[in-house]
Amino acid sequence: xxxxxxxxxxxxxxxxxxxxxxxxxxxxxxxxxxxxxxxxxxxxxxxxxxxxxxxxxxxxxxxxxxxxxxxxxxxxxxxxxxxxxxxxxxxxxxxxxxxxxxxxxxxxxxxxxxxxxxxxxxxxxxxxxxxxxxxxxxxxxxxxxxxxxxxxxxxxxxxxxxxxxxxxxxxxxxxxxxxxxxxxxxxxxxxxxxxxxxxxxxxxxxxxxxxxxxxxxxxxxxxxxxxxx
Numbered sequence: 001x002x003x004x005x006x007x008x009x010x011x012x013x014x015x016x017x018x019x020x021x022x023x024x025x026x027x028x029x030x031x032x033x034x035x036x037x038x039x040x041x042x043x044x045x046x047x048x049x050x051x052x053x054x055x056x057x058x059x060x061x062x063x064x065x066x067x068x069x070x071x072x073x074x075x076x077x078x079x080x081x082x083x084x085x086x087x088x089x090x091x092x093x094x095x096x097x098x099x100x101x102x103x104x105x106x107x108x109x110x111x112x113x114x115x116x117x118x119x120x121x122x123x124x125x126x127x128x129x130x131x132x133x134x135x136x137x138x139x140x141x142x143x144x145x146x147x148x149x150x151x152x153x154x155x156x157x158x159x160x161x162x163x164x165x166x167x168x169x170x171x172x173x174x175x176x177x178x179x180x181x182x183x184x185x186x187x188x189x190x191x192x193x194x195x196x197x198x199x200x201x202x203x204x205x206x207x208x209x210x211x212x213x214x215x216x217x218x219x220x221x222x223x224x225x226x227x228x229x
Contacts, residue, residue: 017058018065020096020108027106032056038070043098044105053098056090056110063112064091074100132191132198134158135177141195146188152177153191 016031020039030039035058040050053071067090069075069082076097077088090096092112099105134141136158143156152175154162159176163185166173173182 016113017062018056018110018112021111023095023107023109030108041098042106043071054096059089064089065110065112066090067096067110071098076100129198132194136162140198141191144188144191144195145185146191147175147182148184148186150175150178150180150182153188156187159185 016033018032020030020032022029030041036055038052038055040052042050043053051071053069053073054075055068055070057066057068059065066087067077067082068087069084072084074081074083076082076099077090078094078096080088081100082088090110092110094110096108096110097105098108129140132140134144134155135152136154139155141153141155144153145156145159146153147159154176162176163173174180175182
């Protein structure tokens with residue numbers, strides 16, 4: 001059994017932004033697709049005709065709405081009795097009775113549908129700034145690179161200088177943090193994005209790359225013939 005219909009006085013959306021959900025499961029939802037919708041439905045379980053009994057107008061905050069009584073009888077909204085032409089603000093979960101009391105009249109719950117932007121899943125990352133520091137210069141990463149296989153992170157310039165000095169003295173390059181053998185080093189674009197956000201609040205105090213004048217690199221295998229100067 002169809003509980004009601006809605007007619008819009010403004011351009012409808014592709015999907016409903018709200019709906020009236022009848023507490024009686026024998027009835028279907030009334031979808032609201034325009035910023036102003038006139039609700040026409042059976043107001044009682046025994047009624048066979050549909051009458052325009054209220055208008056629902058979407059509020060600018062997109063979370064609430066204004067309901068206006070269009071019927072000659074009173075309606076009850078969130079416990080408040082409205083006479084003809086009276087209005088009241090409603091929010092998600094507000095109960096609307098299509099009459100002055102519950103007995104014999106249909107009861108609806110006003111539900112606001114999630115907007116598409118609210119449905120998007122967003123990833124929030126929390127990071128301790130102390131964990132975003134280079135263990136060589138002890139400052140926040142600058143042009144961060146990651147070494148493998150240990151996956152420790154350093155400033156590009158700091159590790160460039162470390163690599164140059166290590167290759168002069170040792171056959172293998174060791175990680176400055178864990179002393180494990182480094183097999184590959186490359187820019188970490190994911191951490192670079194985090195680095196940029198942190199830099200707004202924590203200015204970088206020391207830039208080894210600028211001090212040494214070493215050229216940044218995109219990534220290479222340790223042991224390759226690569227000129228650091």
